[in-house]
Amino acid sequence: MSNVRLNDSLYSLFRILPAQASALKRLGITSVRDLLYHFPTRYGDTAQVTSIARLRKGDTSVVFGQISGLQIKKTFRRFPMARPPSLRSGVSGRAEGVVEDNTGKIKIVWFHQAYLAKMITGNSFVRVEGKVSERHNNLYFSNPKIESAPDLFTRTKIHSLYPIYPETRGLTSNWIYHKIQNIFASGILNEIQDLVPELILKTYKLPDLKTSLIYIHTPKKEEHAQVARKRFAFEEIFFIQLERQRVRQESRECAAFIIDKKSEDVDKFIERFPFKATEAQKRSIGHILDDFRSGHPMSRLLEGDVGSGKTAVAATAIYAVATSKPFDHAQGRLQTFGSLQTAYMAPTEILAQQHFESFIKYFRHLPVNIALITGSGSRKFPSKLDPDGWTNISRAQLLKWVASGEIAVLVGTHALIQKSVKFKHLALVIVDEQHRFGTAQRQKLVNRHETTPHLLSMTATPIPRTLALTLYGDLDLSLLDEMPAGRKKIITEIIIPEKRGGAYEKIREELATGRQLYVICPRINGPDPTKELAIQAKSVKEEAKRLKKETFPEYEIGILHSKMRPIEKEKIMSDFKDKKIDILVATSVVEVGVNVENASLIVIEGAERFGLAQLHQLRGRVIRSDHQAYCYILTESQGEKSGERLKALVTAKNGFELAEFDLAQRGAGELAGARQWGISDLGMEAIKNIKMVEAARAEATKLVEDDPTLSKFPLLKERLESSAAKIHFE
Numbered sequence: 001m002s003n004v005r006l007n008d009s010l011y012s013l014f015r016i017l018p019a020q021a022s023a024l025k026r027l028g029i030t031s032v033r034d035l036l037y038h039f040p041t042r043y044g045d046t047a048q049v050t051s052i053a054r055l056r057k058g059d060t061s062v063v064f065g066q067i068s069g070l071q072i073k074k075t076f077r078r079f080p081m082a083r084p085p086s087l088r089s090g091v092s093g094r095a096e097g098v099v100e101d102n103t104g105k106i107k108i109v110w111f112h113q114a115y116l117a118k119m120i121t122g123n124s125f126v127r128v129e130g131k132v133s134e135r136h137n138n139l140y141f142s143n144p145k146i147e148s149a150p151d152l153f154t155r156t157k158i159h160s161l162y163p164i165y166p167e168t169r170g171l172t173s174n175w176i177y178h179k180i181q182n183i184f185a186s187g188i189l190n191e192i193q194d195l196v197p198e199l200i201l202k203t204y205k206l207p208d209l210k211t212s213l214i215y216i217h218t219p220k221k222e223e224h225a226q227v228a229r230k231r232f233a234f235e236e237i238f239f240i241q242l243e244r245q246r247v248r249q250e251s252r253e254c255a256a257f258i259i260d261k262k263s264e265d266v267d268k269f270i271e272r273f274p275f276k277a278t279e280a281q282k283r284s285i286g287h288i289l290d291d292f293r294s295g296h297p298m299s300r301l302l303e304g305d306v307g308s309g310k311t312a313v314a315a316t317a318i319y320a321v322a323t324s325k326p327f328d329h330a331q332g333r334l335q336t337f338g339s340l341q342t343a344y345m346a347p348t349e350i351l352a353q354q355h356f357e358s359f360i361k362y363f364r365h366l367p368v369n370i371a372l373i374t375g376s377g378s379r380k381f382p383s384k385l386d387p388d389g390w391t392n393i394s395r396a397q398l399l400k401w402v403a404s405g406e407i408a409v410l411v412g413t414h415a416l417i418q419k420s421v422k423f424k425h426l427a428l429v430i431v432d433e434q435h436r437f438g439t440a441q442r443q444k445l446v447n448r449h450e451t452t453p454h455l456l457s458m459t460a461t462p463i464p465r466t467l468a469l470t471l472y473g474d475l476d477l478s479l480l481d482e483m484p485a486g487r488k489k490i491i492t493e494i495i496i497p498e499k500r501g502g503a504y505e506k507i508r509e510e511l512a513t514g515r516q517l518y519v520i521c522p523r524i525n526g527p528d529p530t531k532e533l534a535i536q537a538k539s540v541k542e543e544a545k546r547l548k549k550e551t552f553p554e555y556e557i558g559i560l561h562s563k564m565r566p567i568e569k570e571k572i573m574s575d576f577k578d579k580k581i582d583i584l585v586a587t588s589v590v591e592v593g594v595n596v597e598n599a600s601l602i603v604i605e606g607a608e609r610f611g612l613a614q615l616h617q618l619r620g621r622v623i624r625s626d627h628q629a630y631c632y633i634l635t636e637s638q639g640e641k642s643g644e645r646l647k648a649l650v651t652a653k654n655g656f657e658l659a660e661f662d663l664a665q666r667g668a669g670e671l672a673g674a675r676q677w678g679i680s681d682l683g684m685e686a687i688k689n690i691k692m693v694e695a696a697r698a699e700a701t702k703l704v705e706d707d708p709t710l711s712k713f714p715l716l717k718e719r720l721e722s723s724a725a726k727i728h729f730e
Contacts, residue, residue, distance in 0.1 A: 019170035040163035053103035233686035241700035244473030259292035298454035304480025306620025340427035462655030538605035
């Protein structure tokens with residue numbers, strides 16, 4: 001092979017079988033670059049290898065060799081009489097093979113694991129690890145671990161370490177290793193250019209691209225592999241940051257409405273909050289008002305625990321906008337009529353309706369028109385017939401009022417981004433639980449206008465600081481890290497099965513005082529009894545029946561889950577808010593934002609099946625008032641790792657601390673949403689390193705500020721504009 005380039009298709013270089021083609025597609029590998037960036041997950045060490053001639057009975061050893069003679073032999077076994085007659089006997093099997101190195105041969109036998117023989121290709125090179133047994137004076141491996149490996153022992157000069165790559169059906173680690181070595185042999189490493197500027201690599205003592213590729217695929221020692229992984233982790237975060245900073249820079253070049261509200265007016269509005277504003281709220285409001293005065297579009301993420309007062313901060317931003325007049329460019333002065341407009345987008349109809357009602361309370365004393373638009377209908381406040389209430393209106397009428405500028409605040413779901421919704425002076429877009437919307441959806445609201453609206457994104461999902469700095473690098477960050485005064489800390493208890501009765505007694509006492517209860521289950525329906533491996537977990541429907549029959553027969557019980565129609569969900573939540581339902585048994589559909597102040601109790605069944613951030617949000621459903629709230633965590637397993645995670649839920653002071661714990665404890669690929677964000681496992685490991693993230697962000701910011709078009713770095717610009725460098729926020 002010669003003249004190989006990074007963008008060349010693998011199909012033009014190698015003969016690829018259909019099964020291998022399917023496997024490569026699953027892994028997202030099509031080009032030379034993709035394969036070179038398919039990094040080993042770990043490394044084996046040939047220094048620990050024993051030659052077959054030196055094996056001894058009873059030793060646990062590792063050998064390398066070429067496997068042959070693979071065959072499956074059927075055996076019959078009897079099962080206990082307790083089984084049904086049809087299942088008392090069955091066909092099992094054992095697999096056999098022979099491994100050979102340049103010193104000898106040894107037999108391998110897998111008892112009751114015949115499937116292993118089908119996973120290994122005959123005459124391939126393997127690493128075998130297990131205990132050496134003896135029968136009839138012949139040594140053999142019994143049920144050893146086996147994996148594909150490069151044929152290192154056939155080379156005269158070998159490295160101690162060898163790479164083990166992520167495999168998938170139809171594609172072995174050995175195949176990947178050899179194809180990468182073929183690509184290396186083509187001389188491509190002498191031709192490729194490093195996209196990361198040399199000065200940055202020197203600053204952080206990182207190897208160049210050629211060295212890093214050699215180190216990560218064929219390391220001579222562990223330090224080589226580590227420094228290469230560090231370089232590629234930095235590269236990935238750096239490219240993400242660069243893309244985010246370019247978006248940020250482009251946004252700053254756009255014009256936005258200048259909203260210069262007097263501080264005393266804003267202070268009077270804040271004084272009307274139903275609670276004393278926290279310092280964190282005041283600080284965040286200050287950030288927003290400064291952004292409004294800049295003349296450039298605000299791009300801010302407001303992150304805060306459930307109950308920390310994000311809605312009040314959003315209401316203050318809306319107040320500043322709704323009580324400001326549009327600028328009349330023809331007259332060169334502010335208009336005397338109409339107002340600047342806000343679009344507030346929520347992820348569900350229930351939440352959109354809830355915020356519509358909240359904003360009515362905040363703006364009832366002001367001449368501000370507020371409207372709601374969802375798939376179910378349209379509403380407007382105030383009503384002509386009832387100045388203190390809202391009225392249903394036709395969609396057509398609402399759209400006319402939005403287009404004319406008469407509606408100052410429009411709350412809605414995805415209905416807001418339909419082409420039929422046109423604003424006259426859209427100055428502010430607020431997106432609640434913004435990570436639930438894709439970039440394209442947000443941009444539909446923002447990009448449709450000559451003057452770019454300010455953007456305030458809000459989330460109650462605890463996000464580790466490093467992740468927020470990376471994923472939302474184009475957004476400024478404001479944190480609500482304190483609760484309003486008077487809010488009692490929720491009492492969280494982990495309940496073992498034998499203590500369930502005591503928890504129910506405490507719940508009964510609270511229900512007797514008029515409080516309400518959530519019961520959260522991992523499933524909607526019970527497990528299928530005909531499926532042997534069906535997940536055994538509590539279900540909404542079965543648990544609701546059990547609670548009604550056995551535990552709380554005197555109380556009204558309702559159910560809520562994702563398979564219900566929106567109108568059914570809305571009816572159930574409305575009945576729960578109106579106290580027609582005492583106990584709501586639900587899936588995690590209640591996780592985001594639903595506000596029922598009288599509900600002060602929550603039971604979470606099968607808690608180990610939920611992520612910590614999700615558990616924290618679920619728990620947040622019951623800290624909406626000054627009542628003492630209780631959260632009972634019920635588990636189905638007694639695993640040590642699961643226990644540690646749940647204890648953190650009890651001891652963590654807030655969601656941010658919990659998010660950091662979750663990031664530190666969980667594997668890179670396990671962190672919720674990593675796959676959605678388009679970050680590799682290596683990148684997720686990097687996100688655990690705050691210094692690396694801050695360094696990558698600082699370098700990307702400096703590069704874009706000095707050279708916004710990246711004219712000095714054409715290869716970097718080309719890479720960023722390719723789809724490979726884009727990060728996904730769906």
